[in-house]
Amino acid sequence: MSVFSDVPQASPVAVFKLTADFREDSHPLKVNLGVGAYRTDDSQPWVLPVVKKVERLIVEDSSLNHEYLPILGLPEFRSAASKVALGDDSPAIAENRVGGVQTLGGTGALRIGADFLWRWYNGTNKTATPVYVSAPTWENHNGVFTDAGFKDIRPYRYWDAAKRGLDLTGLLDDLENAPERSIFVLHACAHNPTGTDPSQDEWKKIAEVMKRRKLFVFFDSAYQGFASGSLERDAWAIRFFVSDGFELFVAQSFSKNFGLYNERVGNLTVVAHDSKSLACTLSQMEKIVRTCWSNPPSQGARIVSKTLNSPELFAEWKGNVKTMADRVLLMRDQLKTKLQALGTPGTWEHITQQIGMFSFTGLNPKQVEYMIKQKHVYLMASGRINMCGLTTKNIDYVAQSIHEAVTKVQ
């Protein structure tokens, strides 16, 4: 008998199962609109030219070695990453009350932040502090906070299926009714999976309620630059909250905007009221990191750091990011146009109004099943599609397939 005989089989992570099914499918016209990674117009992964350049510089640099990084990570990475989020001229940074923890992607940043909050936030009632995540949200948010110890994960209203937009009234209502000091996970831009962000005015309203009700702001920022093509525009919400005096966490990911998915480059930016609180917070972050991964991996952080800290490489990087963002915008535009030309029932404005990698098409589960089984077009059961999966070669087939799904299946 095995000591493991009572271990149950876990279900696979949906988005990876989708890609696995896609790979096994031998249909010649198959399309993968599932997992969130950028693809070129030839449906290929894209190593950013600036990344390739910097990797060569790193391998040739004999002054570099493989000694352990500090527990909190590569110093020049941490400061550059926080700066890119908050802005070069950020008063908070100038006031020495901003710190960074280099983490394993956005996931790692969320987890370290969650672990910290579970230990140190909201007095002795930590486990019971409600954590609010948007309805819907990235499928892993719930799991990260649960495994950090939180027992009460709740949805806040976000997506309005009827109007295919933001349910601001519901959101504000949930903010008003949440217990004081609840933790809210906010998507800084390019909401995953809906692609629907609050407008600047809406963010201001959200901030006003959150401040009044003492709610904790935990931004998830995985698409800076990738959403609109502009780093500053995509950071507007974060910078507004900071200028409004909030203490907050930002879980930053450089997986998408640097195309460095597998090097796990992330940063937890901490904005505190003062430098002493920041120092104490960072010292406790060290203890949390030490028992998780001890100290973070170097390669990805070096690439990002070198790029962000060198004017020439930084400019080249922004160009690469704009290339990706522009292709996504083009696909949005073309998909909407084709659906309208086909006379596909419904409105399709949301395709160009939504922002970032994902679009919440509004297709229902039956229609999604039709797409997958009959048309070999793979998308999430929620109706979420990855715009990056669209190319000039497959967009007609996809538009046609959506048209069929909507007209044939109810």
Add this chain to the structure above:
Amino acid sequence: MSIFCKVPQAAPVAVFKLTQDFTKDQFPTKVNLGVGAYRTDEGQTWVLPVVKRAEKIIVSDDRLNHEYLPILGLPEFRSSVSRIALGDDSPAIQENRVGAVQCLGGTGALRIGAEFLRCFYNGNNNTKTPIYVSAPTWENHGAVFTSAGFQDIRPYKYWDAQTRGLDFVGFLSDLESCPERSIFVLHACAHNPTGTDPTQDQWKQIAQVMMRRKLFVFFDFAYQGFASGNLENDAWALRYFVSRGFELFCAQSFSKNFGLYNERVGNLTIVSRDTDNLKRVLSQMEMIVRTTWSNPPSQGARVVALTLTSPELFSEWKDNVKTMADRILLMRSQLKAKLQALGTPGTWDHITEQIGMFSFTGLNPKQVEYLVKEKHIYLMSSGRINMCGLTTKNIDYVAESIHEAVTVVQ
């Protein structure tokens, strides 16, 4: 007022504080015998030549991209490192009952393994299963298991200060009297911090008691090849336990034997009774990894996988490892000879009997303080020294200083 104002300042990790103090010290003949990283005879860090070679190959390989690795890691890394631990001809591997999870160094492997055991071993979510760690042990062991939720971390007798060797009788007695199903963290070779390993006969006796009392075997394997210079010798204990039919975990680190400290290359090898149990265990490991770091970093794993799977690089690697192991053996031999030549009171055989990076000198805290403050020789208050910190240039100074400490301070 900050929401973080009640967060206390955490004490720094001792070994890193030691290195910090060393770095600040201006004394011309200062010596760092603290943190566990290899140094050349010039006191320099060493990037293994084979690593440099592999890195260049990787950067020039245009077939490689940065797409997410699978949750459990790079497949060729996982299989090659489990093979290196268990042996090419391992029956367990042939029987398809060995699995692997690529992790963030040895720390990450310990943490994922610990989380799994807390969730699924000895009942569900049983935080009361006792965890036994050697007295003394690596300073982070207890904390990793505590972070995973275990509430009962206990020492098992190990180091006999009188004999400056293994307290074998005490060790066996703890194995006999502990609660059944307790979890034991065993050092596969080159025990940290004592450098004292059980003999093969002693391992056999340990195994016998552990099998009879249904104790869980969790190996920490951070020095394969580095300890004796020979991969197979250093894996003897692990392979013996597997051959005796144990199901077990083995946390492997490639920080030291590949000198890849900052790329965080580790692996949790899982040996199960059969394929079916293994499959379910791995599916749950995926869940645990997903909410911790999502999927692991690529660079270090690629370097290791490339090296282990190409005969020429593998051979070069083994030489590089032997270079490091041999230099340590030389330093051990010279230190002992010099102390004996100086007529330093006490016996110093343990210096050459101990194995691996560390030596437990037997110096007491007062003597250690003398060395640090008066002689600017930095070592852990436990009396642990990193042999890699010794060089032909500083060994006379260190030997004389130890002589003074022992004769001047009691």
